[in-house]
Amino acid sequence: MIPVSRDEAMKRYAKVERETDEFGRVIGVRRLRPSQQTRVEEFTPLLEGNRMDEDGKGGVVAVPRRVPMVVAAAVCEIDGNPVPFPKTRADLDATLDLLDVEGLTAANLAYMRLLMGESLPSD
Numbered sequence: 001m002i003p004v005s006r007d008e009a010m011k012r013y014a015k016v017e018r019e020t021d022e023f024g025r026v027i028g029v030r031r032l033r034p035s036q037q038t039r040v041e042e043f044t045p046l047l048e049g050n051r052m053d054e055d056g057k058g059g060v061v062a063v064p065r066r067v068p069m070v071v072a073a074a075v076c077e078i079d080g081n082p083v084p085f086p087k088t089r090a091d092l093d094a095t096l097d098l099l100d101v102e103g104l105t106a107a108n109l110a111y112m113r114l115l116m117g118e119s120l121p122s123d
Helices: 006-011 034-043 067-074 089-116
Strands: 016-020 026-030 050-054 060-064 075-078
Touching: 016 075, 016 089, 026 067, 026 089, 034 067, 034 089, 067 075, 067 089, 075 089
Parallel strands: none
Antiparallel strands: 016 026, 026 075, 050 060
16 A cells, blocks of 8 residues: 555545536535534434435436435535535535435535545436
């Protein structure tokens, strides 16, 4: 394994991936730091387990129930306007409601590209 400097490792938290939703809003997401991931877990203790969703190919996949909240917490900008990391569950809910289904879908695509470190097709 090639050693990575601390600065290089920290750069991944500054990178913003963007996706345009059906309304034309540009949603920017950033990788969550471990402490932020823990905060989302603390905000959402009842969202354990998975729900079953269609995979778009006729199959079914298990999706962790917390995923929408994690993605909403990763949103750092909408149309270039900063969105701060939520301080409370109410803040997280407000971001989720602001995104609605269309913004959450776009944010999820951007977040997956960010985490996978490769280009996934955008719509």
